[in-house]
Amino acid sequence: MSTKIQKVLVPPISLIFQYMQKKATVEIWLFEKPELRLEGQILGFDEFMNIVLGDCVEVYAKKGVRKEVGRILLKGDNITLIRQLSIPE
Numbered sequence: 001m002s003t004k005i006q007k008v009l010v011p012p013i014s015l016i017f018q019y020m021q022k023k024a025t026v027e028i029w030l031f032e033k034p035e036l037r038l039e040g041q042i043l044g045f046d047e048f049m050n051i052v053l054g055d056c057v058e059v060y061a062k063k064g065v066r067k068e069v070g071r072i073l074l075k076g077d078n079i080t081l082i083r084q085l086s087i088p089e
Contacts, residue, residue: 016045019084028053028074029081035062038074039085049076 019026020042028038028051040053051074058067 012049013045013047016042016049016051016082019082020045025085026053027059027083027085028079031078031080035060037061038072040072043071046076049079050074051076051079 018024023041025039025041028040030036030038037059038053038056039059040056042051043054044052052071053074054071056069056072058069059065060067
Protein backbone atom coordinates (compact mmCIF):
# COMPACT_ATOMS: atom_id res chain seq x y z
CA MET A 1 0.00 0.00 0.00
CA SER A 2 1.13 3.50 -0.75
CA THR A 3 0.34 6.51 1.32
CA LYS A 4 -0.66 9.63 -0.55
CA ILE A 5 0.47 12.89 0.99
CA GLN A 6 -1.59 15.92 0.10
CA LYS A 7 -0.05 19.37 0.37
CA VAL A 8 -2.25 22.24 1.44
CA LEU A 9 -1.35 25.68 0.10
CA VAL A 10 -1.98 28.69 2.31
CA PRO A 11 -2.41 31.96 0.41
CA PRO A 12 -0.42 34.89 1.85
CA ILE A 13 -3.58 36.87 2.59
CA SER A 14 -4.90 33.97 4.71
CA LEU A 15 -1.71 33.89 6.75
CA ILE A 16 -1.82 37.66 7.34
CA PHE A 17 -5.48 37.29 8.40
CA GLN A 18 -4.50 34.56 10.91
CA TYR A 19 -1.81 36.82 12.39
CA MET A 20 -4.36 39.62 12.70
CA GLN A 21 -6.98 37.38 14.36
CA LYS A 22 -4.47 35.98 16.87
CA LYS A 23 -3.17 39.50 17.62
CA ALA A 24 0.28 38.03 17.12
CA THR A 25 3.38 40.18 17.20
CA VAL A 26 5.00 40.02 13.78
CA GLU A 27 8.35 41.05 12.36
CA ILE A 28 8.38 42.58 8.89
CA TRP A 29 11.51 42.81 6.75
CA LEU A 30 11.63 45.69 4.31
CA PHE A 31 12.62 45.60 0.64
CA GLU A 32 16.06 47.17 0.02
CA LYS A 33 16.48 47.95 3.75
CA PRO A 34 17.93 44.75 5.24
CA GLU A 35 19.20 46.52 8.37
CA LEU A 36 15.73 47.84 9.34
CA ARG A 37 12.89 45.64 10.57
CA LEU A 38 9.47 46.51 11.93
CA GLU A 39 7.73 44.75 14.81
CA GLY A 40 4.11 45.18 15.81
CA GLN A 41 0.58 43.81 15.63
CA ILE A 42 -1.38 43.76 12.39
CA LEU A 43 -4.53 45.86 12.82
CA GLY A 44 -5.70 45.69 9.20
CA PHE A 45 -4.68 45.02 5.61
CA ASP A 46 -6.05 45.05 2.05
CA GLU A 47 -5.72 43.01 -1.15
CA PHE A 48 -2.47 44.83 -2.05
CA MET A 49 -0.90 43.72 1.26
CA ASN A 50 -0.85 47.30 2.56
CA ILE A 51 -0.70 46.72 6.31
CA VAL A 52 -1.60 48.84 9.33
CA LEU A 53 0.72 48.00 12.23
CA GLY A 54 -0.10 48.96 15.80
CA ASP A 55 2.47 49.47 18.59
CA CYS A 56 5.13 49.46 15.87
CA VAL A 57 8.81 49.42 16.75
CA GLU A 58 11.69 50.03 14.31
CA VAL A 59 14.53 47.60 14.99
CA TYR A 60 17.95 48.24 13.51
CA ALA A 61 19.40 44.72 13.29
CA LYS A 62 23.12 45.56 13.23
CA LYS A 63 23.05 48.22 15.96
CA GLY A 64 20.41 46.61 18.18
CA VAL A 65 18.64 49.97 18.46
CA ARG A 66 14.86 50.02 18.96
CA LYS A 67 12.69 53.06 18.26
CA GLU A 68 8.95 53.18 19.00
CA VAL A 69 6.90 54.72 16.20
CA GLY A 70 3.30 53.81 17.18
CA ARG A 71 0.70 53.09 14.49
CA ILE A 72 1.85 53.08 10.86
CA LEU A 73 0.59 52.23 7.38
CA LEU A 74 3.10 50.08 5.50
CA LYS A 75 2.77 49.87 1.72
CA GLY A 76 2.72 46.30 0.43
CA ASP A 77 5.44 46.96 -2.17
CA ASN A 78 7.97 47.44 0.63
CA ILE A 79 7.40 44.08 2.33
CA THR A 80 9.91 41.27 1.83
CA LEU A 81 9.00 38.93 4.67
CA ILE A 82 6.45 38.66 7.49
CA ARG A 83 7.04 36.28 10.36
CA GLN A 84 5.32 35.67 13.66
CA LEU A 85 7.29 36.49 16.79
CA SER A 86 4.79 35.74 19.55
CA ILE A 87 1.12 35.13 20.38
CA PRO A 88 -0.44 36.92 23.37
CA GLU A 89 -1.74 34.60 26.08
